[in-house]
Amino acid sequence: MKSDSHRWKWILVSPALVVLILAASGPLLIVAIYSVLSPGNMGGVSWDFSTEAWFRVFFKRDIFDPENVTLNADHLAVFQRTLWLSFQTTLICAALGFPTAWFIATRPVNRRMIWLFLITVPFWTNLLIRTFAIQELIRNTGTVNTVLLWLGLIREPVELMYTDFAVLLGMSYVFLPLMVLPLYAAMDKLDFRLVEAGYDLYASRLQVLWHVILPLVKPGFIAGSILVFIPSIGAYVTPRVLGGGRSMMMGNLIGLQFGQGRNWPLGSALAMVLLVIVVVALVFYLRITTRETGGRDGQQ
Amino acid sequence: MADGTQQSGNEIEIDAVSKVFGLGAAAFHVLTEIDLTIRTGEFFTLLGPSGCGKTTLLRVIAGFEHPSNGQLRIKGQDVVGQAPNRRLVNTVFQNYALFPHMTVAQNIGFGLKMLGRPRSEIDATTSEMMHLVKMEAMAMRKPAELSGGQQQRVALARALAPRPRVLLLDEPLSALDLKLRKEMQTELKRLQVETGITFVFVTHDQEEALTMSDRLAVMNKGRILQLGSPHDIYHAPKERFVADFIGETNFLSLQVIAVQGRSAELALPGGRTILARIAEGLVPAEGETVSAVIRPEQAQLAEAGSGDLSVTVNGTVFFGTDTHIHLTLEDGQTFTVRRQNTVGQAEPAIGARIGLALMPGALQVLRG
Numbered sequence: 271m272k273s274d275s276h277r278w279k280w281i282l283v284s285p286a287l288v289v290l291i292l293a294a295s296g297p298l299l300i301v302a303i304y305s306v307l308s309p310g311n312m313g314g315v316s317w318d319f320s321t322e323a324w325f326r327v328f329f330k331r332d333i334f335d336p337e338n339v340t341l342n343a344d345h346l347a348v349f350q351r352t353l354w355l356s357f358q359t360t361l362i363c364a365a366l367g368f369p370t371a372w373f374i375a376t377r378p379v380n381r382r383m384i385w386l387f388l389i390t391v392p393f394w395t396n397l398l399i400r401t402f403a404i405q406e407l408i409r410n411t412g413t414v415n416t417v418l419l420w421l422g423l424i425r426e427p428v429e430l431m432y433t434d435f436a437v438l439l440g441m442s443y444v445f446l447p448l449m450v451l452p453l454y455a456a457m458d459k460l461d462f463r464l465v466e467a468g469y470d471l472y473a474s475r476l477q478v479l480w481h482v483i484l485p486l487v488k489p490g491f492i493a494g495s496i497l498v499f500i501p502s503i504g505a506y507v508t509p510r511v512l513g514g515g516r517s518m519m520m521g522n523l524i525g526l527q528f529g530q531g532r533n534w535p536l537g538s539a540l541a542m543v544l545l546v547i548v549v550v551a552l553v554f555y556l557r558i559t560t561r562e563t564g565g566r567d568g569q570q
Numbered sequence: 571m572a573d574g575t576q577q578s579g580n581e582i583e584i585d586a587v588s589k590v591f592g593l594g595a596a597a598f599h600v601l602t603e604i605d606l607t608i609r610t611g612e613f614f615t616l617l618g619p620s621g622c623g624k625t626t627l628l629r630v631i632a633g634f635e636h637p638s639n640g641q642l643r644i645k646g647q648d649v650v651g652q653a654p655n656r657r658l659v660n661t662v663f664q665n666y667a668l669f670p671h672m673t674v675a676q677n678i679g680f681g682l683k684m685l686g687r688p689r690s691e692i693d694a695t696t697s698e699m700m701h702l703v704k705m706e707a708m709a710m711r712k713p714a715e716l717s718g719g720q721q722q723r724v725a726l727a728r729a730l731a732p733r734p735r736v737l738l739l740d741e742p743l744s745a746l747d748l749k750l751r752k753e754m755q756t757e758l759k760r761l762q763v764e765t766g767i768t769f770v771f772v773t774h775d776q777e778e779a780l781t782m783s784d785r786l787a788v789m790n791k792g793r794i795l796q797l798g799s800p801h802d803i804y805h806a807p808k809e810r811f812v813a814d815f816i817g818e819t820n821f822l823s824l825q826v827i828a829v830q831g832r833s834a835e836l837a838l839p840g841g842r843t844i845l846a847r848i849a850e851g852l853v854p855a856e857g858e859t860v861s862a863v864i865r866p867e868q869a870q871l872a873e874a875g876s877g878d879l880s881v882t883v884n885g886t887v888f889f890g891t892d893t894h895i896h897l898t899l900e901d902g903q904t905f906t907v908r909r910q911n912t913v914g915q916a917e918p919a920i921g922a923r924i925g926l927a928l929m930p931g932a933l934q935v936l937r938g
Contacts, residue, residue, distance in 0.1 A: 471655075
């Protein structure tokens with residue numbers, strides 16, 4: 271009897287297990303294996319064990335003198351830019367998302383749905399098209415420069431395309447709803463009588479914001495930051511269209527290895543590095559946030 | 571933040587305060603021309619059914635709502651337009667509104683911290699307050715780990731810690747069970763006497779209002795119907811609504827025979843007459859039929875043929891300490907008598923015709 275119910279359990283969880291293995295662990299395993307193989311001539315891999323790909327993630331050899339090894343400054347610059355842009359994107363989304371979510375959460379209940387709906391409207395359009403729309407705005411002959419020229423504020427078009435600024439603008443725009451929605455969810459649960467209690471106990475508006483509202487919506491900030499930071503690190507389309515080759519991020523670097531680079535093992539190794547960065551960032555973030563909340567207050 | 575010494579005089583003066591929500595045809599008058607003076611150091615209660623405007627009036631005093639019209643002074647100072655964080659008034663909220671991310675001690679110290687007091691003073695006052703409400707052992711707990719009664723005590727301590735001139739209490743006991751509510755009533759009264767702070771207490775519970783208040787105002791539909799001591803309100807209600815809302819009451823429709831000063835001679839069914847007090851501000855005419863009230867404990871059963879009235883027994887309801895006896899007068903009006911139970915007392919038989927004596931001076935003629 272007991273083994274029967276045991277078997278049933280396995281049968282019942284098997285669909286979930288199949289999905290986990292096929293969709294998550296399987297591909298990851300393939301990437302991990304590819305990263306320790308040698309590149310094939312026409313792309314792909316040849317089944318010879320090699321740590322060359324991992325070596326080349328961080329170092330490079332002189333073409334004429336393979337013994338002359340230097341740090342791969344290009345790769346490190348891309349890592350640094352990726353982390354820095356993702357961090358800034360998260361900050362910008364938090365700074366813009368907080369007032370937006372607050373505005374929605376303080377509307378009458380029947381109007382909030384309309385505002386939330388409007389926040390999600392951009393998701394209905396393809397990311398690529400939205401990114402090209404931003405390009406249309408900021409390119410040299412785009413809307414922003416045309417208006418500024420017409421107003422006489424500038425004499426020559428401002429170079430906005432293919433800069434870190436363009437990537438930052440694009441990513442902040444694309445990921446903003448991912449910050450607004452969890453923040454709104456946290457504010458929706460916020461008991462506004464606590465805000466009144468704060469005012470009643472001699473707190474100014476700023477003090478109420480700092481001592482009452484921000485600590486209480488912190489779960490929303492945590493969720494929103496994770497939702498923005500992680501896809502930012504892996505962003506591909508936005509830096510590709512708006513950053514080009516000059517403002518490349520890790521996603522583009524990886525894409526390059528599987529495309530023109532024809533170095534699948536290097537691409538796989540870079541992908542593993544990206545994964546490690548995400549996991550480390552996530553663990554670090556959760557560690558500091560759970561320590562602060564102490565884990566035993568009444569919040570969700 | 572009073573210096574703790576008891577000062578006589580007026581703490582809060584409310585002049586013709588109105589509050590209207592909405593505009594034009596959709597306008598809703600929550601408060602209409604409220605005139606009220608609350609004295610320094612008293613336990614004042616706003617009593618009324620839900621939706622009568624008592625909480626709105628409290629929120630106007632706290633500064634969360636601004637009056638549409640009228641004036642509001644706290645200790646002689648006009649506070650209309652002053653933000654809640656600038657008023658030396660603290661509130662105990664209906665559901666306590668304790669900060670869930672702070673410990674008990676942090677909650678209690680919050681007001682002083684916002685006032686920028688030094689750390690040492692905050693700590694000293696916080697432990698003093700925790701002692702006052704007997705919560706010392708819970709200092710490091712979070713509100714979610716406390717029972718309702720404990721949260722209530724913390725909310726009180728938090729509001730008292732900055733030593734406000736006035737403490738506003740918005741139905742603070744309504745979420746507690748009966749036994750705890752009784753305990754907290756005593757506790758609140760003790761705190762008020764010990765601290766000497768003016769308490770403004772909002773409730774819909776007439777018993778709470780009667781047992782705790784120095785004075786109370788009965789409100790309905792945005793107006794104050796009667797203001798006075800619990801004794802006055804109970805024994806000399808001016809309006810039908812007040813008499814009905816506070817305690818149980820017998821209403822009688824009786825004809826005026828004669829008016830002498832503030833008393834009226836009324837004709838009772840069965841031919842006898844009785845003297846009744848006339849509520850303040852009322853001038854009944856001879857021959858007019860008026861409403862008169864008398865409490866169920868202010869009448870006694872008597873032998874058939876004696877007493878003021880001849881009545882028929884309709885039924886009895888046993889309440890433990892006393893029994894309610896439902897009666898019908900000769901003209902069909904109903905009457906309830908409350909009789910304290912003693913050992914070996916026989917209950918009157920249903921359908922029996924007996925006499926009923928009204929206590930002299932108990933009957934009151936009122937509006938409505």
